[in-house]
Amino acid sequence: xxxxxxxxxxxxVFDPQGRVVADALVTLGYQDVKDVRQGxxxxxxxxxxxxxxxxxxxxxxxxxxxANPVIESYRVEVLQ
Amino acid sequence: xxxxxxxxxxxxVFDPQGRVVADALVTLGYQDVKDVRQGxxxxxxxxxxxxxxxxxxxxxxxxxxxANPVIESYRVEVLQ
Numbered sequence: 001x002x003x004x005x006x007x008x009x010x011x012x013v014f015d016p017q018g019r020v021v022a023d024a025l026v027t028l029g030y031q032d033v034k035d036v037r038q039g040x041x042x043x044x045x046x047x048x049x050x051x052x053x054x055x056x057x058x059x060x061x062x063x064x065x066x067a068n069p070v071i072e073s074y075r076v077e078v079l080q
Numbered sequence: 081x082x083x084x085x086x087x088x089x090x091x092x093v094f095d096p097q098g099r100v101v102a103d104a105l106v107t108l109g110y111q112d113v114k115d116v117r118q119g120x121x122x123x124x125x126x127x128x129x130x131x132x133x134x135x136x137x138x139x140x141x142x143x144x145x146x147a148n149p150v151i152e153s154y155r156v157e158v159l160q
Contacts, residue, residue, distance in 0.1 A: 047112040
């Protein structure tokens with residue numbers, strides 16, 4: 001079973017990397033780009049087969065290791 | 081209008097960062113973690129209002145700047 005964790009900076013936190021990407025896109029000629037926020041995701045493959053249990057465990061992993069809850073928020077999605 | 085670009089290493093490319101995260105999760109007690117692959121995503125905010133045109137432009141951006149097509153694949157999703 002696979003689960004995905006999407007980690008993104010909270011909206012109130014400044015994202016310099018996204019800012020640079022947005023500026024680069026405007027320089028490349030994409031004038032209609034207003035803003036870019038960058039995030040990361042983890043695709044976790046589990047031996048576990050129960051979707052509800054997997055979601056709970058992966059949420060725990062995100063809290064403990066994958067995301068920094070002070071400045072980042074995350075979303076967990078179980079795939080199969 | 082917002083669009084998201086999910087960039088991930090191609091399956092044949094070794095992902096050392098994901099490997100380290102998988103090992104760390106096993107060390108933390110999550111023995112059922114078999115593998116982790118890490119990727120990134122960009123949330124692009126556009127002035128453009130037409131979803132089809134937005135998807136085409138963002139796909140172009142992904143090809144030119146956001147992803148390295150030699151080792152990475154990407155997926156574009158238009159949100160609103």
